[in-house]
Amino acid sequence: MATHDYVIDNGTGQAVRQDINNVLQAILTNNSNGTSPSTTQAYMFWADTANNKLMIRNSSNNGWVELLQLDGTITIENGSASAPGLAFRNDLDTGIFHGATGDLRITTAGSEVMRIENTNVGIGAGLTSVPRLLTLKTGTQFDGIRLLNGSDQTVAELGGADTDNDTGLITLYNNNGGKVQFNANGTCFINNTLGFVVGSDNTVRGMGTFVNTASDCNVAITASNTGNSQLLLGDEDADVGKVQYAHGDNSMRFNTNASESLLLTAGKTLHIGSNETGHPNFDDLNVGTTVSGDHGITIFSNPSNSGTLAFADSTSGDDRFAGFMLYNHASNYLMLKANHASVITLTSAGQVTFDASTSATQTTYGGTVQFNGFHGKFGVTGSTQGHVINFAWSSPNVLAYVDVNQIGVAATSSDYRVKKNITLQTATGIDRVKLLKPSTFEYDDYKGTWVADGITREGFIAHEVQEVIPTGATGTKDGDEIQALQTDAILSVVTKALQEAITKIETLETEVAALKAA
Secondary structure, three states, X not given: OOOOOOOOOOOOHHHHHHHHHHHHHHHHOOOOEOOOOOXXXXXXXXXXXXXXXXXXXXXXXXXXXXXEEOOOOEOOOOEOOOOEOEEEOOEEEEEEEEOOOOEEEEEEOOEEEEEEEOOEEEEOOOOOXXXXXXXXXXXXXXXXXXXXXXXXXXXXXXXXXXXXXXXXXXXXXXXXXXXXXXXXXXEEEEOOEEXXXXXXXXXXXXXXXXXXXXXXXXXXXOOOOOOEEEEEEOOOOOOOEEEEEEOOOOEEEEEEOOEEEEEEOOOOOEEEOOOOOOOXXXXXXXXXXXXXXXXXXXXXXXXXXXXXXXXXXXXOHHHHHOEEEEEEOOOOEEEEEEOOEEEEEEEOOOOEEEOOOOOOOOOOXXXXXXXXXXXXXXXXXXXXXXXXXXXXXXXOEEEEEEOOEEEEEEOOOOOHHHOOOOOOOOOOHHHHHHHOOOEEEOOOOEOOOEOOOOOOEEEOOHHXXXXXXXXXXXXOOOOOOOOOEOHHXXXXXXXXXXXXXHHHHHHHHHHHHHHHHO
């Protein structure tokens, strides 16, 4: 767990490095701590370990907004009929919102049209309560539900005119003719002939009477503890559709075209296309099958809008999308965001940028990148090299690598603040310079990195310089790393030799002048 003020203080290399590591640790852990960070910015994350919540700073930077629970539980705002907690991007007053405890409601165009209260469901405008398992509220006696077949013939109707031309509750049709009907008095007509009664009238008429005024009326399909409750939807060939509740494992299954299409388990995992299950950490939604074919999930958006996959740790505010993957169709770029800030942007031109900015056209970018290396090119329009180039810091030098081979050293730091035990050289410079072996040479083919080019060059051999000036070259002869010259060491010895030579020249000039004067 770590937080940080996100300011890198001046200091020694080790202190600055530790400060950077502390910043990275705070970023890596989403500022996880039992108390909020002391330094805040709008849209920053905070993993509140005391309350098990992932928070995001609001846009005014004066409060925290919960995104989701740290155990992965996704939550949304309660909302209202005019501003639902879960809405459609292009229709914000249509969606789902929360009423009282155990109360789920659906709104369209800002008006509630459906609610679920615990186990009861209500449909219709102006609902104030849902006293039954299913409650329908209509505006007039002719409003209701009508089922049509493929030829637009009425198959069944709930809420309409009955044979007595008053409010009919249920009517079943055949070829648009009413065959079975229950009227407002609880009377049933079969082919317009009185059959049986459902309601307060317990007079047996034709097929019988079913009356229960003391309790709720339910439709139930009951099976054994290990059996299945099923609703089969068939045609003349087979039961091609099925809704099944398996009491053995308490799962719900839906079949289409005689095969299972959707599975909802007792563990609240959803499977679409098969019952195959992913890793326990990522099995809430499982799509597709390993048997055959390609599978995927598509998010459709308007060409001028964006498609987003969001990650939330709170049910309110911006913490509901603390991290997300966004594709902007208008500008055709893919963006990854973490802690409410863009981290990686991939443009349609093939450019990858790393930044905390949401601008797709920005030309200055921050952030750090860790990678194995990069391929160089011969100019902007030239071909790409096959070799991998990389650099590493090994104090006090920057090491240059091509593939796995160290090819050179950049050693330019000479500030007194990074040095100690400074004394003047006492060893003779002239004697050591006389031992150096300036040579001519050509590069040879070696390890696939160095390529013979037939060009004669002037220079030194690293281990020969090292024999005269121990710090004049890196590495060791025939070692794992390719040796490179340390030019500052060589230059210091050459300078020492030049100074000694100048002293001798000045002495000779003095002696010559004295001889001439005599």
